[in-house]
Amino acid sequence: MAVTRLGRNPMYQQIADMLRAQITDGTLPPEAKLPTEAELRAEHEVSRETVRRALGLLLNEGLIVSARPQGHFVRRRRAWVIRPQAEFRKRPHTPEMDAFMTEFSEEGREPQQEIDVTIVEPPTHIAARLHLDAGQLVAVRKRIRYLDGEPFNINDSYFPLDLVRDSEIMRPESITRGANVVLTELGYRQVRALDELHVRMPTPDETRRLDLGPGTPVACHFATGFTSDGKPVRVAVSILPGDRHVVSYERIRDDEDGDA
The missing domain is CATH 1.10.10.10 (Winged helix-like DNA-binding domain superfamily/Winged helix DNA-binding domain)
Incomplete structure (x- = not known):
């Protein structure tokens, strides 16, 4: 050229x-x-x-x-492939690492994550997804996930405090078997999830946490998990920088003869 x-x-x-x-x-x-x-x-x-x-x-x-x-x-781009449909798969049970750590260690990449747990009054959009009344509190597990030393995404999971109080979810450490299993043990097994994707520019806080360069858009992925009786028990909010991720969905038709 x-x-x-x-x-x-x-x-x-x-x-x-x-x-x-x-x-x-x-x-x-x-x-x-x-x-x-x-x-x-x-x-x-x-x-x-x-x-x-x-x-x-x-x-x-x-x-x-x-x-x-x-x-x-x-820049070397090694995209992280996000597969929301795989969330409820059986997780590997290892004494040192959760599913995230195991998956990327096997690929030869170096995974790390920072975890912080706080009790907060949820933002309006989280309270609405969890069907919470005014004044109800949530526990939020805030995670920054790294690959090869680079912050790759944010994963903040919100739980109604009344459901998870005194459980492992309240500890700022990796949960080997996964928070979803803990919820199941507490009597709140999720049977379906609603996924929403919003594409936008990052907030100043997201830019700081992910060390984003100027002009980098993000996808905001909301995953709301429901029990069999329709009760929402968790909202996971993932912030995925557009230059580091691919979101991959698999769809299967229920009937072979029906029209798409």
Whole structure:
């Protein structure tokens, strides 16, 4: 892709388009070093400001990272595949790690998570999903999940306090068999979940917790779990940066002859 002063787009956009195309087609593979600012200035006969605006576009898109003073590098993308339909599968029972830790350790990646548990008055949208009256409190397990040292997503799970008081859910540590199993043992087995996906820009708190670069959108995934009598007992809110995740659903038809 040639960069020309006769092009319709400004020079900085043309330079960004050229580099983006090289990243997309593999000419610049993951972790490859981009030409220096001086090299780009000389190649395209443009100012430092023009080059920096071009690189800024790619930084905002999450395609490159800045590692000063070494320069700019193509970002390695290893997406985390989210499969909401697998939530109620049987979890592996290991003494050290929960299902999340086990799954990604087996892939050769280094998983970590930070857990904090608090008792709060829920936001209005959480109280509505849990059918709570005014003044009812919830326990919230706040987790930041990391892969290879990078914060990958937020997973905050809300439970009516009256249901989980004095249970393992109140402890700020991994639950090997999973919070859903704990709820079952407490008499609140979930038989279905309602999934909702909202795509938006992150809040300042989400940007801070996930160390997001400028211009990175997030998907907000609400999963509300219900017992057999229709009682909502948990709302899990996952914040998934758009440059790090793929959401994968599997759908099965109940009848072979019916129309889609």
